[in-house]
Amino acid sequence: QKEVEQDPGPLSVPEGAIVSLNCTYSNSAFQYFMWYRQYSRKGPELLMYTYSSGNKEDGRFTAQVDKSSKYISLFIRDSQPSDSATYLCAMSGGGSYIPTFGRGTSLIVHP
Amino acid sequence: EAQVTQNPRYLITVTGKKLTVTCSQNMNHEYMSWYRQDPGLGLRQIYYSMNVEVTDKGDVPEGYKVSRKEKRNFPLILESPSPNQTSLYFCASRGLAGGHEQFFGPGTRLTVL
Numbered sequence: 001q002k003e004v005e006q007d008p009g010p011l012s013v014p015e016g017a018i019v020s021l022n023c024t025y026s027n028s029a030f031q032y033f034m035w036y037r038q039y040s041r042k043g044p045e046l047l048m049y050t051y052s053s054g055n056k057e058d059g060r061f062t063a064q065v066d067k068s069s070k071y072i073s074l075f076i077r078d079s080q081p082s083d084s085a086t087y088l089c090a091m092s093g094g095g096s097y098i099p100t101f102g103r104g105t106s107l108i109v110h111p
Numbered sequence: 112e113a114q115v116t117q118n119p120r121y122l123i124t125v126t127g128k129k130l131t132v133t134c135s136q137n138m139n140h141e142y143m144s145w146y147r148q149d150p151g152l153g154l155r156q157i158y159y160s161m162n163v164e165v166t167d168k169g170d171v172p173e174g175y176k177v178s179r180k181e182k183r184n185f186p187l188i189l190e191s192p193s194p195n196q197t198s199l200y201f202c203a204s205r206g207l208a209g210g211h212e213q214f215f216g217p218g219t220r221l222t223v224l
Contacts, residue, residue: 043115044201102153
């Protein structure tokens with residue numbers, strides 16, 4: 001079992017839908033949780049960053065961490081075609097600077 | 112502008128012909144890393160470096176070498192490339208103080224025939 005599991009999709013939704021992207025993990029030492037967005041032919045860029053448990057909101061994006069369930073989520077409200085990308089979760093902690101990445105979920109938002 | 116640059120962006124080569132992919136960052140970051148990205152497998156770390164002259168293996172180091180002689184540069188060397196090293200390669204960097212954000216380069220698409 002991989003340390004971080006992420007469904008690769010693709011996930012196809014209509015414009016305006018609420019999108020839920022998820023990752024599960026097995027290492028209870030993880031404390032830093034990140035979501036990266038990667039457009040086609042580009043490098044990943046940090047979208048959201050959360051320390052420990054709880055929610056963080058930034059515009060249409062909400063990151064949620066449930067450490068008791070070892071489960072993190074990224075919600076996108078009012079999704080737009082420009083949100084079409086691959087979303088990678090990443091996490092680190094336990095004294096390690098090295099993040100562990102999920103495989104990424106491909107999201108397609110169609111007009 | 113803060114950035115990570117990689118060169119070349121695209122490369123087609125033949126089996127056994129040594130090549131180097133350069134990576135440079137202008138943010139004075141201590142930590143630098145190389146990843147390869149393959150369909151269905153996601154990002155896999157090849158090598159990383161915590162500072163000058165300090166390098167260590169990641170998850171898939173076989174067939175690759177790196178060096179860190181200067182803080183800003185972290186080249187990836189394939190001494191005898193093989194077709195299974197055909198992939199999309201990313202260099203990344205981050206500072207060790209503050210947050211955990213990694214900054215990624217634009218990627219190098221390598222094809223080994």
